[in-house]
Amino acid sequence: MREITFSEATLEAMKEEMERDDTIFVMGEDIVRQGGIFGQFKGLPDSFGIERVIDTPISETAIVGAAIGAALVGMRPVADMHFADFMGVCMDEIVNQMAKIRYMFGGQARVPMVIRAPDGLIRSAAAQHSQSIEAWFNNIPGLKVVTPSNPADAKGLLKAAIRSDDPIIYFENKDLFRQTGEVPEDEELLVDIGKAKVVKEGTDVTIVSYSIMMQKALEAAQILESEGYSVEVIDLITLSPFDEETVLESVKKTHRLLIVHEAVKIGGLGGEVAAVVAEKALDYLDAPIIRIGAKFTPVPFSPVLEEAYRPKTEDIVEGVEGMFK
C-alpha cells in the first residue's frame, strides 16, 4: 500500500470532504499563503478558492465563535487553532457556546464543526506551544474529543469528524505530522467516533493510550513480549466521551491496566479511565492501576529538561513489570 505523511493524510481528508460537500469551509491563521504550519492546508485555496479557505485575523475567539455561528445556520466549518495551546484564548466559545448550544436550546440547533488543534511536544517549543490539553475538555458534556495516532486514522478520523453533526475537537500531534504510514486510497475511509481500537491483543496486561504515545505503548509492548508478557494495547481514539466498554472488556480479560499519555499525569485523562475501571471492574484487577503522564510542570524549554518532562517507553515497561512483582 502507498505511504503518505500524517499531514498529507489530513490534507486528503479535507480535499475529499470539501469536494463532496460545499458547506464545508476552513478558516484559521496562516492557511492561505503558508498552507498551515505543518503544510496541512497546502494547495487547498487553489482547489476551493479563498471563499472556502480563509485566512483569519489573529483572533482565536472570533475564529471559533464565527465557526459556531456559521454551523448554526447550516455550514460545516473547520476551524484551525494553529497550536492547541491557544484554545485557552477562546475557552468560553468552546465550553459555554459550542458545547452547550444544542442542549440548552432543546435540540433546535446543530453545531456541526471541527476544531483542529495541533498539540504535544515538539523541538523545544516550550510552555505555551507544546501542551497536550485534552483533559481540559474531558468534563464538558456536549463536546466530542478525538485524536488519531497514525496517518490512516488521521484521514479517516478527520473525515468522520467533518461528517459528524456534533461539535468535535480534533487534536493532532505536531510530531506526528511528518511521519509516514500506509493510508488506503479510499474516499470512504472513516474511523468510528466513540470507538476505541484494540491494536494488539494480549492476555496479561492492558495498556491504554492515544495519539503519539501509542508508539511508545507499542514499543513497550514489544519489549514486554520479549520478556514473556502478553500485552494488549488499546488506542482510545475518542477521548471524550471515551469507549468504556472496550477498556472494561479488555481489563476483565487481562486483570491489569496501565494508561499512558503525553499530557501531565495529574488531572489527566488517565485518571478518568482508571476511575471507571475502579468503579466497574475493581474485582477483576490483580494489581493497582498505573497512570503514566508528563511531570506536573509547565513544558520546559531546554532539550534536557524537555526530555525529563516527557513520558518514556521505559516508564511503561517498568510500570508493567512492577505489576507482576
Place this chain on the structure above:
Amino acid sequence: MSKELYIQFYRTMYKIRIFEKRIEEFSLKAEIPGFVHLYIGEEAIATGVCANLTHADYIQSTHRGHGHTIAKGAQVDRMMAELFGKSTGYCKGKGGSMHIADFSVGMLGANGVVGGGYTLAAGAALAEKIRKTNNVSVVFFGDGASNRGTFHEALNMAAVWKLPVVFICENNEWASTTPYLDVTSVQDISVRAVSYSIPGVIVDGNDVMKVYEESGKAIERARKGEGPSIVEMKTYRIKGHYVGDPEMYRTKEEVEKRFDANDPIKRFKDKIISEGVLSENDFKEIQEKVINEIDEAVQFALDSPYPEVEELYNDLYID
C-alpha cells in the same frame, strides 16, 4: 408611514411590556425559576430593529432577550412555557430565560455570557456571505458588553471581511449594577466604530420610528454587501439588573423620573394620537387583544407538564 406599521409597532412594544410585567410577577413569586432580566423601557429597540428583518435574517440576543425574541416573531406561549421550565417551551425547559431561542424565525439564541453573541453573529453573516445570499445577521448588546474582548475581535473580523452583520448597542446606562461611565472609556459606544473604519451612529433608542429608520439604513447597507455598522440606541434600564435586584445603586425617584419622561410606548402612543392615525378606542382594542394573548400564554405555561426526567440526556449528541 403606513397605519399598519404603526399598529404593528405599538402592538409589538405593548406585547413585550405586558409579557415582562407578567413574568416579573411570577418570578417574584418564584414560580418562574432562575434569573430573569427585564426589557421594560427598551421595547422600542427590538421592535424597530426587527421590523427591518425577515425570518431568513438572524439575530443574536442577550441575557435581557425576551423583547428581541418577541419582536423577531417567536410565539409568546412557547416562550412563557420555557421561562416556567416546562416541556412545551422552545427549549423543552432546558434553557430558560437566559437561553431562549427560536431557530424557526431566525432567533439564534439569547446568551448567558455577556458579549457572547458578537462572534456567533459574525459567523452567521459569514455563512450568508459564502452562500451569496442577501440575508443579514444582527447582534444586540449592551454598553457593558462593549467592554468585552469579543467586541473587538468580531468587529475587526466583520469589518475586514465586510460581513453582513449589524451591531445594535442598547446603551441603557447600566452595566449590571455599575454606571457604565464608571467602567467605560467613552461616553458613546458608537465612536468605537472609527477603529474599524465602519459607520457608527447614535439614535434615540426610545423613539421607535428613529430606531426603525436608522437601524434600517445599517441593515440595508449590510444587505448590499457594504459591511457592518454600529448603531447605538440611547435608552435607560427601568428595572433592576434582574428581578429581585434591591437596586441599592440608584434611587426610585431617578428611575421614575426617567421613565415618566421617556417611556417609549407612551411616547409613541401620544405621537400617533396627535397625528390622528389611531384613536383611544383603537388602542384599547389592541391592548385587550395583547393582554388576552399573554393571559393565554401564561395559562398554557401553567397547564404544561414539566419535562420527564429522561429528558436530561436528550439533545446532548446527535451521532
